[in-house]
Amino acid sequence: MATHCYIKKLQLHNFRNHSSFELDSSDNSVVVTGKNGVGKTNILEAISLLAKSNGMKKAKASEMQNKFSNENWTVHYGFFNGVDFNSIGIAKNFNKKLIQIDGKMQSGYSSLYRISNVIWLIPQMDYILLSSPSDRLKFLDRIVSLFKENYTYCYMKYRKAKHERSKLLRENILDENWLSSLENVMAVNAVNILRMRLSVLTTLQDTIDNQSTEFFPKASLKLSSQLTSSDTAEYFQNRLEENREKDSLTGRVTFCVNNDKFQVFYQGRDIPINLCSTGEQKLLLLSIILSSVKARCIHHNKAPLLLLDDIMSHLDEHYRRVLIEEVLSIQCQTWITDVDQNNFGSYADSFRFIELQYI
Ligand SMILES: Nc1ncnc2c1ncn2[C@@H]1O[C@H](COP(=O)(O)OP(=O)(O)OP(=O)(O)O)[C@@H](O)[C@H]1O
Ligand SMILES: [Mg+2]
Known part of the structure; x- marks a missing residue:
């Protein structure tokens, strides 16, 4: 404990x-x-x-x-x-x-x-699980960083390299060495980011499942990603390289851990949180936060x-x-x-x- x-x-x-x-x-x-x-x-x-x-x-x-x-x-x-x-x-x-x-x-x-x-639940977060996929992912990331000390560091490195790569592509600076070194940083960190997200989700889901029946409604948490946990950094880097042209045209990153989709369902009923009543949504959110704190207390010092x-x-x-x-x-x-x-x-x-x- x-x-x-x-x-x-x-x-x-x-x-x-x-x-x-x-x-x-x-x-x-x-x-x-x-x-x-x-x-x-x-x-x-x-x-x-x-x-x-x-x-x-x-x-x-x-x-x-x-x-x-x-x-x-x-x-x-x-x-x-x-x-x-x-x-x-x-x-x-x-x-x-x-x-x-x-x-x-x-x-x-x-x-x-x-x-x-520190972790918090404030009224401004009431609709966080109903808002955009990127806000939902940010919510998950906050929880992951509670468990993994180097998560924020990995994420910052990934984001910085992603930003620099997008800038090179936008300005049509197609320097092979420069691009591939940035893609390497992105790939190494992306693989770590996904592994940390998945590992925390497993721990958190276990804790939620083991809460007593008296507890708040329980959530089922799902993460879908373009990567799988067994994909290597080399695999990710190859995807970045083959998407350079498309990325420079769209101004987006086609293959990316920012595209991961975090979803919350009401356990047992198997309905997504956006179909739950307002009260149920708030209870599920509180249930996730409390279970995160509990999981962190069980698994960390x-x-x-x-x-x-x-x-x-x-x-x-x-x-x-x-x-x-x-x-x-x-x-x-x-x-x-x-x-x-x-x-x-x-x-x-x-x-x-x-x-x-x-x-
Ligand atoms: N920079 C600031 N300088 C001075 N007062 C500020 C500043 N920022 C916010 N306040 C004031 O602080 C007061 C208290 O805000 P706070 O949100 O902490 O209240 P609260 O006790 O939580 O109220 P509630 O019960 O309505 O949530 C508000 O009246 C607000 O206008
Ligand atoms: Mg207040």
């Missing part, structure tokens, strides 16, 4: 509407309550910066800046990494971010991503943090209870926002409650 990782201390300074906010917590999960607009989601956004440079709202550093202060925003985290504590600081510096870990300035995000792992923004309003009483019990049993620090503390009823002792007030 995974080691518990958690935020012990959180301090926001000039971050969105929080000119100054400080919280000491334990390893318990946290429920942030308060009226609409008081700043609950902004706290989760600050935490999400531990996993993604532009956070869960994909915002720029300047958007996070408190509109009423000229002093740059900073977020400090006292983070227990399973063994000891890290002091992490993220701050706005012009339009970029500075990252400091244990007093040392970092040149990029990689050290941070190695320490912390460090539990991620889970952020659930405004989740209770979607759920009836039965599913509220299922969610709370699941969160408590997964044993990862979960941050939940809600307008109403009463939704946690008899479980109140198991959470740390923070009630925000307008200042």
Whole structure:
């Protein structure tokens, strides 16, 4: 079972509407309550910066800046990494971010991503599984990166080479060595990307299938790709080479892991998620996220943090209870926002409650 990782201390300074906010917590999960607009989601956004440079709202550093202060925003985290504590600081510096870990300035995000792992479910994601194939694939990729540390790195390398190859083809620079070296980078990484996607899907599907019958509706996950898991990088590279002419005419990449199709079905009924009711769609999405966190806790040594923004309003009483019990049993620090503390009823002792007030 995974080691518990958690935020012990959180301090926001000039971050969105929080000119100054400080919280000491334990390893318990946290429920942030308060009226609409008081700043609950902004706290989760600050935490999400531990996993993604532009956070869960994909915002720029300047958007996070408190509109009423000229002093740059900073977020400090006292983070227990399973063994000891890290002091992490993220701050706005012009339009970029500075990252400091244990007093040392970092040149990029990689050290941070190695320490912390965060996954979230926010209202903006409600329709993610119904939206375009590329958005669905991005959702899957986020889950894969939760399990595979070098996934994002592989994906960035693949994307960079793909972008450069498209540029050469568009500008009709048909330099054989240059093109084939880019295609080689694409091929090697594409094969790894597909293998990692398939391996995580198998692990996740196993976890979903083993959830109790009391759990949320279960999803069947399917990925179809132009590649198979046994295809080699050489095979992929040959496909890229033979499609150069077509790709230069269409401006697209005919053979590509970005064309992979990720689909979600309601298990047992075998209907795709887009034919499910709105409530069922939300339950399936939550079911996938919770199962991902659980799978990650079972198969990896460090539990991620889970952020659930405004989740209770979607759920009836039965599913509220299922969610709370699941969160408590997964044993990862979960941050939940809600307008109403009463939704946690008899479980109140198991959470740390923070009630925000307008200042
Ligand atoms: N850069 C900023 N500077 C100052 N205030 C901001 C900034 N960005 C957002 N806000 C304000 O922060 C407030 C709190 O937003 P937040 O989304 O966190 O509220 P919330 O408590 O989650 O509300 P709800 O219950 O409606 O979801 C909003 O009133 C918003 O206008
Ligand atoms: Mg909110």
